[in-house]
Amino acid sequence: MTEMLLRASNIAIEIAGLELVSNVDLEVDRGHSLGIVGETGSGKSLTCRAFAGLLSPIGGRISSGSLWVGRQDATSPDTHAKAALYGRVVSLVPQNSLMALNPLMRIGTHLTETIKALDADSVVQLKARAIDLLQRVGLPDPERILRQYPHQLSGGMRQRVMIALAIAGRPELLIADEPTTALDVSVQKDILELLRRLTHEENMALILISHDLGVVAAATQSVAVMYAGMVVERGPTDTVLRQPRHPYTQALLKARPTIGHTGRLMGIPGAPASPDTWPSGCRFAPRCPHADNRCDAKVPTLETIGGGHVGACHRLHESLVLDLSKKDLLSS
Amino acid sequence: MLVVRTTFARALQIVIVGLFVTVGTNLLVRLVPGDPARAILGEKASPEVVRALRHELGLDQPVIQQIARSLGRLVQGDLGTSFGYRGQEVASLIGPGLGVTAGLAAVAIALSLVVGVPGGLWLALVRRTEADLIGRLGTTVLLALPSFMAALILLYFVSLKLGLAPAGGWAGSWPENARYVWLPALALTTYLGPLIARTVRQAALDAIGQPFVEAARARGVPRRRIVACHVLPNALLPVITLVGFNAGILVSGAVIVETVFAVPGLGSRLLQAMSTRDLPVMQGIALVTAVSIVLFNLLTDLLNIAVDPRIRRTH
Amino acid sequence: MSTEITTADINVPGHVAVRRQIQPRRIELHVGVGLILAVVVACLVIPILDRTDPNALVALPLQPPSAEHPFGTDMVGRDVFIRVFTAGRLDIALAALGVLVPFISGTVIGTVVGASRRRLVDTVTMRLTDCVIAFPFVILVLVIVVIIGADTRIPLLPPGAASVLVAVWIVNWTTYARLARARTHVLRQEDFISAARLLGFSQARIVARHLLPSVWPTTATYAVADALVLVSLIAALPFLGAGIQPPTPEWGSIMYEGRGFLLQAWWISFTTAGVLLVLGTGVMLVVDALVSNPRRPRLP
Numbered sequence: 001m002t003e004m005l006l007r008a009s010n011i012a013i014e015i016a017g018l019e020l021v022s023n024v025d026l027e028v029d030r031g032h033s034l035g036i037v038g039e040t041g042s043g044k045s046l047t048c049r050a051f052a053g054l055l056s057p058i059g060g061r062i063s064s065g066s067l068w069v070g071r072q073d074a075t076s077p078d079t080h081a082k083a084a085l086y087g088r089v090v091s092l093v094p095q096n097s098l099m100a101l102n103p104l105m106r107i108g109t110h111l112t113e114t115i116k117a118l119d120a121d122s123v124v125q126l127k128a129r130a131i132d133l134l135q136r137v138g139l140p141d142p143e144r145i146l147r148q149y150p151h152q153l154s155g156g157m158r159q160r161v162m163i164a165l166a167i168a169g170r171p172e173l174l175i176a177d178e179p180t181t182a183l184d185v186s187v188q189k190d191i192l193e194l195l196r197r198l199t200h201e202e203n204m205a206l207i208l209i210s211h212d213l214g215v216v217a218a219a220t221q222s223v224a225v226m227y228a229g230m231v232v233e234r235g236p237t238d239t240v241l242r243q244p245r246h247p248y249t250q251a252l253l254k255a256r257p258t259i260g261h262t263g264r265l266m267g268i269p270g271a272p273a274s275p276d277t278w279p280s281g282c283r284f285a286p287r288c289p290h291a292d293n294r295c296d297a298k299v300p301t302l303e304t305i306g307g308g309h310v311g312a313c314h315r316l317h318e319s320l321v322l323d324l325s326k327k328d329l330l331s332s
Numbered sequence: 333m334l335v336v337r338t339t340f341a342r343a344l345q346i347v348i349v350g351l352f353v354t355v356g357t358n359l360l361v362r363l364v365p366g367d368p369a370r371a372i373l374g375e376k377a378s379p380e381v382v383r384a385l386r387h388e389l390g391l392d393q394p395v396i397q398q399i400a401r402s403l404g405r406l407v408q409g410d411l412g413t414s415f416g417y418r419g420q421e422v423a424s425l426i427g428p429g430l431g432v433t434a435g436l437a438a439v440a441i442a443l444s445l446v447v448g449v450p451g452g453l454w455l456a457l458v459r460r461t462e463a464d465l466i467g468r469l470g471t472t473v474l475l476a477l478p479s480f481m482a483a484l485i486l487l488y489f490v491s492l493k494l495g496l497a498p499a500g501g502w503a504g505s506w507p508e509n510a511r512y513v514w515l516p517a518l519a520l521t522t523y524l525g526p527l528i529a530r531t532v533r534q535a536a537l538d539a540i541g542q543p544f545v546e547a548a549r550a551r552g553v554p555r556r557r558i559v560a561c562h563v564l565p566n567a568l569l570p571v572i573t574l575v576g577f578n579a580g581i582l583v584s585g586a587v588i589v590e591t592v593f594a595v596p597g598l599g600s601r602l603l604q605a606m607s608t609r610d611l612p613v614m615q616g617i618a619l620v621t622a623v624s625i626v627l628f629n630l631l632t633d634l635l636n637i638a639v640d641p642r643i644r645r646t647h
Numbered sequence: 648m649s650t651e652i653t654t655a656d657i658n659v660p661g662h663v664a665v666r667r668q669i670q671p672r673r674i675e676l677h678v679g680v681g682l683i684l685a686v687v688v689a690c691l692v693i694p695i696l697d698r699t700d701p702n703a704l705v706a707l708p709l710q711p712p713s714a715e716h717p718f719g720t721d722m723v724g725r726d727v728f729i730r731v732f733t734a735g736r737l738d739i740a741l742a743a744l745g746v747l748v749p750f751i752s753g754t755v756i757g758t759v760v761g762a763s764r765r766r767l768v769d770t771v772t773m774r775l776t777d778c779v780i781a782f783p784f785v786i787l788v789l790v791i792v793v794i795i796g797a798d799t800r801i802p803l804l805p806p807g808a809a810s811v812l813v814a815v816w817i818v819n820w821t822t823y824a825r826l827a828r829a830r831t832h833v834l835r836q837e838d839f840i841s842a843a844r845l846l847g848f849s850q851a852r853i854v855a856r857h858l859l860p861s862v863w864p865t866t867a868t869y870a871v872a873d874a875l876v877l878v879s880l881i882a883a884l885p886f887l888g889a890g891i892q893p894p895t896p897e898w899g900s901i902m903y904e905g906r907g908f909l910l911q912a913w914w915i916s917f918t919t920a921g922v923l924l925v926l927g928t929g930v931m932l933v934v935d936a937l938v939s940n941p942r943r944p945r946l947p
Contacts, residue, residue: 052550087552100547103642104565113561117552149641165551345777352778360794360817371796472935476927478879480886481920484902488909488917584785588883592906599887606789606888614790622782629781 003030004068005173005205006051006090011065013046015058020275021046021229024065025302028173033199033206035216035237037252038226041272044209045095047226048175051207052092053082070172087118091171095178097158101150107161108146111168118169133164138194156187160194167198173205174198180215192219213256217241222308225249228273228283231302235309245311248284282314290315334637334644342630349622354402357615361389372609388412388612411616414605422616425601430620432502432597437586439513440520441575447525452532453567456540457559467533471526479585483519483592490515500594516593520585524578531574536567569640576632579625676936682929686922690735699726701733701896709912718918722908727901731919734896739926741808742877745815746870752816753823754866758858760824761831762850772828776821785880785887788814792889805895811881819873823866830865831858868937875930882923898923 006028013021021043028034038044049055050062053074067074070089072081086092094100101110111130115122122129127146134142137160150158159179166174176195180188196219199206210216216223217237224234225246233246244250251268270287279285285295294314302310303317361368369385370377390398405412411422455467474482491499497515539545540563548558587599594600598617605613637643699705702725710720718727760772779787791814801809834840843853882899884890891897893904898919905915 054546054550057546057549083552086550092547092550094543094547094550096543099543102544102548102562102566104569104640105561109561113548113553113557114551117554117557151642162547165547169552345781348774348778349781352775357790357794360791364795364799368794368796371798372793374797468935472931473924473928476875476931477924478883478927480883481902481923484906484909484916484920488913492910580780580783583783587783587785588886591886602786602789603886603888606793609793611790611793614786614793618782618786618790621786622778625783626781 004028005030005070006207007066007068008047008051009066011047011050011067012063013043013050013055013060014063015046015060018275019063019229019278020060021050024226024231026224026231026234028205028207030172030205031199031203032222033196033208033220035220035223036207036209036226037211037213037216037223039211039252039272041228041274042226043229044211044226045177048092048177048207048209051173052090052175053086054092087114087169087171089171090173090175091166091169093159093162093166093174093176093179096182097155097162098150098182100162101158103150105149106146107148107150107153110161110165111146114165114168129168133168134161136167136198137161137164138190139164155183156191159183159187159191163191163194163198167202167204170202171204173207175207175209177209178211179208180210180212188215189218195219213241213253225252228278229275230283230312232284232313233309233311234302235305236307239307239309245305245309245316246284246313247288247290247315249311251287251289282312335634338633338637339630342626342633345626346623349626350406350619351403353615353619353622354406355399357611358390358395358399358402361391362395372611374609385611406619411619412612414610414613422612425613426598426616426620429596429598429601429617430624432595433583433586433590433599433621434624435506435509436513436516436590436595436597437520437579437582439517440524440582440586443514443517443521444524444528444575445571447521448528449532449568449571451525452529453536453559453564455529455533456536456563456567467529471530474522474526477522479519479523480588480592482522483516483589486515486519487592490518500592502594502596512593512595516586516589516595519589519592520582523585524575524582527578528571528574531570532567535570536563539563539566542566565639569636572632572635572639576629579628583621583625673936675932679929679932679934679936682925682932684929686735686926686929687739689922690732690739693732694729694736697729699729701725701730702894709908711912712914712918719912719914721901721905721915722912727915727918730896730901731898731922734898734901734919735922735926737805737808737891737895738878738881738898741804741812741881742874745812745819745877745881746874748816749819749823750866750870750873753820754827754859754863756820757824757827757866758831758854758862761828762835762854762858769828772824776825779818779821780825784818784876785883787818788880789884789887789889791817797892805891805897807889807891811884811890815877815880822873823869826866826869827862830862834858834861868934871930871937872934875927875934878923878926 004027006026008024008026011021011024012019024047026034036044036047046060049058049060050067051069055061062075069085072085074082074085108130111133112126115126115129119129130146131142134145139145139157139160145153145157153161174195179195180191183191192215195206195208198204206220208216208220220237222235223237223240224231225240225248226232227248233240233244233249240249241253244253255267268287273279273283273286279296281296281298282288282291282300285291288295298314300312300314302312304310305316364371369382369389369391373382373385386392390401409423414420414422414425455464458464487499491497498512502512503509545558545562548562586597587602590597590599591603598621602614602617605617704724705726706716706720706724708720708722708724710716712719716726716728718731721727721730756772760769763769788811792810795810795813797807797810799809800806801812840853840857843857881890881897882902885897885899885903890899893900901919902916905912905919908915
């Protein structure tokens with residue numbers, strides 16, 4: 001029996017009157033991991049800010065649809081209820097670990113202030129709990145790290161600290177926004193492994209945002225592909241990445257270099273659409289090799305393909321399937 | 333290591349300041365057309381006084397020799413002798429005044445911090461545009477107000493009209509001076525306070541825009557703690573540099589404000605020296621204030637090293 | 648402080664930059680220029696419209712403001728209104744002269760030093776300017792004023808003006824030189840300067856044609872603020888026994904003389920202070936508008 005931790009139904013997100021994300025439907029169950037992929041400006045980070053309750057600082061808001069986090073309506077204006085939500089039920093690992101830590105504050109203080117704010121039971125043994133958190137994210141010599149300042153740690157260590165901070169309130173859902181983007185490849189792998197291990201050990205759900213299909217393939221069970229503020233394809237990671245049905249997903253996979261691949265990489269022609277000039281029909285239509293009259297006229301809705309796999313394309317059921325099963329993607 | 337290097341750099345600056353005063357005045361004196369002693373003292377001065385000054389300035393010797401002589405005396409801590417108060421040592425004349433001016437400046441800095449830091453933080457936190465507008469307009473007008481005009485206005489309203497403070501004078505010892513010092517210090521605060529408020533406001537807004545504030549909020553740290561522990565320390569950092577940078581302007585203001593309130597500091601000494609064209613005393617005051625300011629800057633350098641962990645690392 | 652204006656105002660992590668065109672602070676600029684012009688025009692026009700000699704005894708001493716004498720009369724019975732606006736001509740002219748010379752010399756020196764490849768030239772200039780900055784401006788100016796002597800004269804200017812101006816010229820170029828040098832160092836990295844060097848242009852041509860046009864706006868912005876500092880300095884000098892000698896009307900000496908009569912006749916000092924404050928506020932508003940950085944995030 002599964003418990004739903006997050007349910008976004010048809011949400012749209014607006015900043016300064018501009019609708020940047022439209023009609024997003026996503027669900028995450030306990031113990032489940034969801035990847036969100038898309039290129040710059042696709043709305044993936046904005047969507048996860050909405051999930052983490054961080055829209056208001058940038059002047060954004062959920063303009064329609066409903067968002068349930070845990071058993072709470074996250075669109076309701078009840079700030080008190082929301083305070084119990086963020087950090088405790090849902091927690092965020094931010095993008096840039098150097099900027100996300102106060103340069104004038106020791107790592108230990110970051111941890112203790114968070115424990116004090118989130119975890120009333122541990123206040124008596126603050127230091128022990130802080131050390132325990134650092135150990136759980138695999139940091140050696142935690143006593144020393146507690147006394148250090150952010151700039152004294154490497155990028156990978158800082159990212160581990162960010163994860164330790166994120167799990168301090170024993171959240172049920174962890175949202176990681178490009179957690180590995182700023183890191184070396186070897187460190188990336190360790191961080192992904194850590195996220196996978198932690199979510200498994202603590203029975204947490206994970207939402208992983210990335211523009212890197214390899215990262216999502218390595219760490220998630222299902223994936224949602226976003227383009228121009230909309231989810232265009234969604235399903236089990238394995239299925240979506242091996243048998244993509246949406247032309248955008250296909251183009252994205254073809255644009256990706258793999259070991260042993262010798263031919264030319266296929267770029268996606270054209271530039272991503274901009275929020276103030278969304279096309280009236282399918283937003284990918286101007287760049288889509290298969291677009292026809294229908295695509296310019298009407299926005300496609302998500303349609304079932306089978307096995308939890310859905311896609312938003314007028315020509316979804318035509319024979320545009322690209323079989324990538326032979327490509328060595330999932331093992332990279 | 334960094335501390336040693338910073339201290340050495342400031343010590344070097346003190347040496348250069350000493351060289352600059354000595355060489356600069358000696359050269360400048362010779363560049364003035366005609367008889368420099370006569371130019372300094374004016375047409376009405378008696379021949380004996382002019383002759384005394386000629387000797388004091390070393391005009392009867394080659395310029396290089398005179399510079400060497402002045403430097404030699406300076407190294408021994410001898411600032412020369414006043415010719416306004418015949419025979420009196422310049423150092424003993426300006427010593428007490430230096431203490432008074434330093435006290436006034438210290439109280440002014442403290443008052444400015446007390447007013448400016450909470451004020452600036454408040455301006456950064458209230459999002460209402462009226463408060464922002466009033467804050468910006470208020471600081472603009474205050475920054476445009478010269479210290480001596482602020483002193484006149486405070487003298488008139490606070491002292492003469494309301495009788496809340498003496499119209500001037502000095503007790504001579506602390507803490508009795510407090511009664512006399514606060515109004516002149518407030519006059520100086522009209523400049524430094526708004527400047528600090530503006531800096532804190534801008535730095536606080538910069539800090540609020542940083543991802544670490546958002547990250548702290550996302551993990552449930554209470555707003556009050558975010559302001560006190562994340563925004564405030566980062567907003568205070570530039571204030572140290574600002575106060576150090578404005579030390580010279582503050583002393584300039586202090587010497588003028590002192591003359592308005594008849595505070596017996598360097599300003600009053602300067603006024604006396606001006607009336608008798610007492611160049612050695614003025615030179616001494618310039619040197620002593622410059623060295624004090626460099627020392628104060630050393631203090632702010634060290635304070636910066638102490639509070640910002642990043643500086644220790646990057647050097 | 649930065650004069651740069653960013654177009655990406657709200658930077659949403661996740662790479663959505665919501666572009667919003669940012670207006671320079673137009674209102675502040677307009678109000679500031681308006682206030683400055685009001686004082687300058689008043690100083691130019693009022694002594695022409697009312698040809699009363701500012702040193703003439705026109706009424707009883709210490710008369711409060713009236714229709715006849717809008718700013719009252721001073722302790723000997725001179726019209727303060729006429730004196731203040733006549734004085735304004737002198738103070739503003741002196742400040743302009745005091746700014747102009749260091750602005751030009753400092754900008755040129757700083758640009759040349761900044762463009763120079765010789766370390767020694769740079770080190771010596773910077774040590775010298777470091778040193779000048781360590782002194783309280785007023786005290787340094789006074790020492791130089793004493794050395795130059797009160798009897799030195801510049802044609803058309805009243806007694807006392809020459810020594811102050813020369814002292815300011817000697818001291819003040821250093822700040823402009825520092826600003827110009829810093830700006831030049833930034834510009835040196837830019838492609839158009841590298842290109843000019845590669846084309847084999849002479850150092851003099853690069854400085855004059857390529858660097859100076861980009862350097863002077865920075866120092867000019869400072870010059871606006873500096874003009875206010877100089878007006879304040881000139882008005883402060885009488886309090887230290889220097890500056891323009893009475894009876895020549897000058898803001899500082901009017902306020903200094905009025906200081907002894909604050910209780911009987913506040914108007915002598917405070918009407919003068921008011922005019923100076925209007926001018927000062929105008930200058931500060933212009934400076935604010937020129938250097939403002941309009942990024943304003945919000946606390947969550």
